[in-house]
Amino acid sequence: MINASLKQLAAALAEKRISAVELATLFLDRIERLNPALNAFITIDREKTLAQARAVDVSGKLGAGDTAQRSLLAGIPLAHKDIFCTEGWRTTCGSKMLANFVSPYDAHVVEKLAAAGMVTLGKLNMDEFAMGSSNETSYFGAVKNPWDRARVPGGSSGGSAAAIAARLAPAVTGTDTGGSIRQPAALCGLTGLKPTYGVVSRYGMIAFASSLDQAGPMAKSAEDCALLLTAMAGFDSRDSTSLERPAEDYSRELEKPLSGLKIGLPKEFFGEGMEPDVRAAVDAALAEYRKLGATTVEVSLPNSALSVPAYYVIAPAEASSNLSRFDGVRYGYRAPEYSDLADMYSKTRAQGFGAEVKRRILIGSYVLSHGYYDAYYLQAQKIRRLIAADFSAAFGECDVIMGPTAPSVAFAFGAKSADPVQMYLSDIYTISTNLAGLPGMSLPCGFGQGGLPVGLQIIGRWFDEARMLNAAHQYQRVTDWHTRLPEGVQ
Amino acid sequence: MSLTPNDVARIALLSRIELSPAEAETTRGQLIGILGFIEQLQAVDTTGIEPLAHAVDVVQRLRPDQVTESDRREAFQALAPDVENGLYLVPKVIE
Numbered sequence: 001m002i003n004a005s006l007k008q009l010a011a012a013l014a015e016k017r018i019s020a021v022e023l024a025t026l027f028l029d030r031i032e033r034l035n036p037a038l039n040a041f042i043t044i045d046r047e048k049t050l051a052q053a054r055a056v057d058v059s060g061k062l063g064a065g066d067t068a069q070r071s072l073l074a075g076i077p078l079a080h081k082d083i084f085c086t087e088g089w090r091t092t093c094g095s096k097m098l099a100n101f102v103s104p105y106d107a108h109v110v111e112k113l114a115a116a117g118m119v120t121l122g123k124l125n126m127d128e129f130a131m132g133s134s135n136e137t138s139y140f141g142a143v144k145n146p147w148d149r150a151r152v153p154g155g156s157s158g159g160s161a162a163a164i165a166a167r168l169a170p171a172v173t174g175t176d177t178g179g180s181i182r183q184p185a186a187l188c189g190l191t192g193l194k195p196t197y198g199v200v201s202r203y204g205m206i207a208f209a210s211s212l213d214q215a216g217p218m219a220k221s222a223e224d225c226a227l228l229l230t231a232m233a234g235f236d237s238r239d240s241t242s243l244e245r246p247a248e249d250y251s252r253e254l255e256k257p258l259s260g261l262k263i264g265l266p267k268e269f270f271g272e273g274m275e276p277d278v279r280a281a282v283d284a285a286l287a288e289y290r291k292l293g294a295t296t297v298e299v300s301l302p303n304s305a306l307s308v309p310a311y312y313v314i315a316p317a318e319a320s321s322n323l324s325r326f327d328g329v330r331y332g333y334r335a336p337e338y339s340d341l342a343d344m345y346s347k348t349r350a351q352g353f354g355a356e357v358k359r360r361i362l363i364g365s366y367v368l369s370h371g372y373y374d375a376y377y378l379q380a381q382k383i384r385r386l387i388a389a390d391f392s393a394a395f396g397e398c399d400v401i402m403g404p405t406a407p408s409v410a411f412a413f414g415a416k417s418a419d420p421v422q423m424y425l426s427d428i429y430t431i432s433t434n435l436a437g438l439p440g441m442s443l444p445c446g447f448g449q450g451g452l453p454v455g456l457q458i459i460g461r462w463f464d465e466a467r468m469l470n471a472a473h474q475y476q477r478v479t480d481w482h483t484r485l486p487e488g489v490q
Numbered sequence: 491m492s493l494t495p496n497d498v499a500r501i502a503l504l505s506r507i508e509l510s511p512a513e514a515e516t517t518r519g520q521l522i523g524i525l526g527f528i529e530q531l532q533a534v535d536t537t538g539i540e541p542l543a544h545a546v547d548v549v550q551r552l553r554p555d556q557v558t559e560s561d562r563r564e565a566f567q568a569l570a571p572d573v574e575n576g577l578y579l580v581p582k583v584i585e
Binding site: 196211310366381462 | 498502505506509517521523524528529530534539540542546548562566571572580581582583
């Protein structure tokens with residue numbers, strides 16, 4: 001059951017081979033047994049989960065209309081990254097600032113998946129306010145990589161990735177501002193997708209960098225991600241950048257053959273910086289794609305080296321503005337002692353935020369401050385346009401772009417935490433898609449040093465998620481990397 | 491890239507984040523590293539390039555001028571560190 005696809009789980013539920021309560025119990029028991037060593041979950045609440053499952057069992061949603069995907073997900077448990085406000089659940093965003101915050105409302109994503117009948121298993125650990133690439137910045141302690149507990153799971157959706165890898169949940173949500181779905185998916189050997197900016201509502205998703213943040217699914221396969229994305233996506237008037245587009249069935253192209261698919265390989269992604277073991281796995285995956293009938297062509301993204309520095313101007317600038325709401329007045333942490341209002345603000349924020357969050361707020365304040373705004377912030381936004389234009393040009397020559405998701409397999413705890421810039425560079429292949437607003441995904445394509453998973457990245461044209469999922473699914477039909485389990489996960 | 495202790499104090503004030511003297515010094519070193527890294531953006535010729543604030547063009551939508559929110563004052567204020575009579579309490583600002 002733990003390795004079953006979402007479709008198989010749906011069939012088991014529809015045929016009454018298992019109830020939603022039994023399925024939720026199975027995963028809750030696994031969480032109880034395996035989570036203490038992994039720290040993937042921040043909050044679990046067995047009673048709440050089982051009450052929701054019982055409600056689904058008697059709702060008549062199970063097995064109803066197997067053609068409509070939204071009811072297909074009914075009774076299937078999932079866990080949310082703790083960045084999504086979930087009514088009645090503690091929602092911490094991995095921070096001391098919100099350690100006791102019980103959300104009074106649901107994020108749009110939470111609302112939609114609950115409406116589809118999915119059952120909430122709990123809230124997943126993450127880097128504080130989604131700022132990190134290793135999960136080491138979480139106030140609740142780092143998540144361990146199920147493939148090697150001495151190594152990071154990636155970040156910021158590290159709890160989400162570890163939960164899928166250890167089969168603690170059949171589906172999870174994540175968010176991706178600079179690679180936070182794709183990089184942990186690569187490091188933990190699963191499939192994750194960041195949609196085109198604006199496809200999934202940001203309402204109720206605690207903001208980090210609003211022009212880059214986007215929610216998406218993480219699961220065992222592209223087929224599962226397609227089902228989840230279909231349920232998550234959709235217009236929401238409460239998010240001012242939510243796009244009004246016709247509803248899409250993201251599974252519709254899964255079975256299309258790949259003959260004729262043109263894959264662009266950016267020469268900047270295949271240069272120095274990529275570890276040899278990652279390169280070997282990515283090259284083998286590309287050979288597999290050629291066997292499936294796709295052709296590869298070299299393309300160029302000449303400004304991609306600028307994506308990380310541009311991101312580290314834009315994202316902190318937006319973060320410093322977004323995080324100004326945490327002032328100890330309306331919700332969240334307040335310092336116990338202070339002399340006046342200004343002192344209350346600065347002590348609350350000094351004590352409530354961790355080191356990486358503070359660093360980014362400080363950088364953001366600096367690049368937005370008088371005399372530096374033009375030199376840093378506007379210049380970064382101009383470079384952002386150059387980066388987006390590079391992609392437009394590249395997509396003139398290909399249908400999808402492929403390359404590595406991360407430059408190396410999962411690294412050891414502490415390996416990069418002393419040097420922020422080294423940590424930032426672990427997102428070198430993922431950040432440019434956020435700046436351009438493009439959809440990107442990662443899927444397992446082999447193993448590198450230490451038997452650790454390697455991720456293949458697929459970047460699509462704007463709104464081309466269905467085609468990317470098609471490319472990923474066809475690869476997963478002929479390979480079994482995505483079905484491999486870490487040792488000790490049974 | 492240079493950043494004086496005074497610069498760090500100014501940024502911390504703008505950010506409303508108190509830094510201890512020891513923290514300020516460590517932070518100064520790290521900020522110098524990060525700002526040095528983003529310094530490479532200055533070398534790029536962006537003459538005539540329009541800044542891109544958002545990757546996807548969106549126009550601000552208008553909606554009918556109607557009340558759409560329900561009154562949830564109690565639920566929201568239950569989360570606050572300090573409230574009284576429906577008001578959020580903060581230290582006295584005006585003597």
